[in-house]
Amino acid sequence: MEPVQRRKLSQEVLDRLIEAISTAEFPPGSQLPSERELMAMIGVGRPSIREAMQSLQQMGLIKISHGERARVVNPTPDVIVDQISNAMIMLLATSPRGLDELKEARLWIEAALVRMATRNASARDLEALEASLRDLKEARGDHARFVGADMAFHGLIADMSGNTLVAAATKGMLVWLSRFKRELVSVRGKERVTLEEHEKIVRAIAAGDGEGAARIMTDHISRANDLYRQPDTIRRALVEE
Template sequence: MTPDPIPRRKLADAVFDRLEQMITSGEMRPGDEMPSERVLMERFGVGRPAIREAMQALAGKGLVAISHGERARVLQVTAQSIFRQVDLTAKIMLSQSDDGLENLKSARIFFERGMAREAAAKTTAQDLDDLAAIIAHQRAMIGRPEDFIAADMAFHARIARISGNPIFSAVSEAMLAWLRAYHMHLLIWAGNESVTLDEHEGILACLAARDADRAEAAMRDHLERARALYSKEKS
């Protein structure tokens, strides 16, 4: 039989598991300082390099924050922080494949149609006022491409927040951030600003009427038109 040895684990990996367990078990809570390197070295019987490598791995996963000259501090894990961990990977994937960008646009349309339905059922007067204010701000940003795009994305992110579900909000913000990696030349130069604003007004009207079917249809039509405005040329 051909030998199939089990590789020995790096000390840093074992230390990582112990530190992760301290956090997931509640021994260390969000906002707590992690024990000093010396305390951890004595507790686990390992050297400083293993502690530092494990701590850097925790930081890379968004579990702790490391500041020079201070102890690492446990972070509150949120839906937003989870998606930030894959932000770079997602942008690389999109830059390497036309299919990846098209799939993201399709996923966004599917997702935001659902968000429009959810918002139509749950929207409040404050939500409607906030969305109207975003549209007014976006209108004032005509001629300022980056600010106009930022307001456009703020409108869609605000609709997702109406759900009250932080995971929905995080998904919306992540997809919008990934799409923003691609400059939307045609949105400005083809004179489509007024069309975008009119469509936003139409979506808002459907939400105000609490008409889920019309809100979904308005969002679908808006995004189907807009999907062609995302160019693969980087800004």
């Protein structure tokens, strides 16, 4: 039989606050009581309250602004993914297999998403994809803008899948991967190839050919995976903006 583990007071406070948020005692958009009020309500000292509040902020459940009471955040998938972005970028920079595993995951997920996007595509979605292609064409020659337009295109397809959780995770992966992408100007002709592949994906979606779109997406991402920096240069990305 294992001994009973003593829990930190801050963990007890955290559990109480999470329960209050999840039961809508403090609904999204509302402000939490002040530190002094929470101390009186829960019967603990200021250090335990502050530690619990920091944990809530790290979990993406509240936002703490200087001079204001903490505000409860609507825990959408986008907010949750954004909360872990810095940690994920650090993991990719320090894990020998991290970047390769993320590229593999993106390949599998986006191939599945484009099938779903094809099935769900509306006339408005197709117009948005065409507009995204125009943005990509206009961004040629400007690396940062081109990468941004590329990410927006893939993010749009993720949204078209109709699965908000997977779409948020996919867009998070795109942000994480973008920190390690080499300048396309150093890879002759890659911008043109990327644009052509995007156009083929749009044509397949418009034709209702989900399997064809998935094959093109798989080839596209497999080729694009070569554009990411190797592990011996990855750490430089942590200080790049």
